[in-house]
Amino acid sequence: MKFFVDSADLDAIAELADIGLVDGVTTNPSIIAKSGRDFKEVIAEICKLTPGHVSAEVVATSAEDMIKEGRILRKIAENVCVKLPLTMDGLKACNTLSKEEVPTNVTLCFSPNQALLAAKCGATYISPFIGRLDDITLDGLELIEDIRTIYDNYGYETEILAASIRNVNHVKECALIGADVMTAPPAVIKNLANHVLTDKGLAAFLKDWEKTGQSI
């Protein structure tokens, strides 16, 4: 399972990259706004930190302008992936950019039918939003399951990039379902390592070791 960091926080990305936990990064206009940084500058800096794709999202709404913006974003760095909203214009832009071998991430996916369209339009990644479905008492993980089934039924190569991940349970369930990628905030990724029994067990080991009076 690839780990993408859903953030434009360079320090947080670098910290996780140093541990080997960063395969890619996703951003969106809200994340960029929160960073307070120049969009193209921060994407360029993130790309230098990241071994894999870095999603940079267009803000145009027409296919023609999305394609123009996508080509501009793609020039920032060789690992830029153009993020496009799941609208008919976004799908048209995806189809065009994918034929130009531009990596694409179709985002704001909330139904299996939307994911089916993205695969048919050649998307590199599909981003189904788990948390936002949960927020309205629907089952976000069920969407991941349905997309996995549909993509496997027809051998679609589009990778399921599970997004809007809010907690470690989302990560576990996505791994059990077989999502190709998960993207999560740095705090969620860090929390994956935490377990009270690990802390308790380590404290006991070190306490007993101290009694030996030895050092390594």
Ligand code: G3P
């Ligand atoms: O990559 C999409 C993600 O940033 C959305 O997360 O928590 O705003 O639904 P959230």
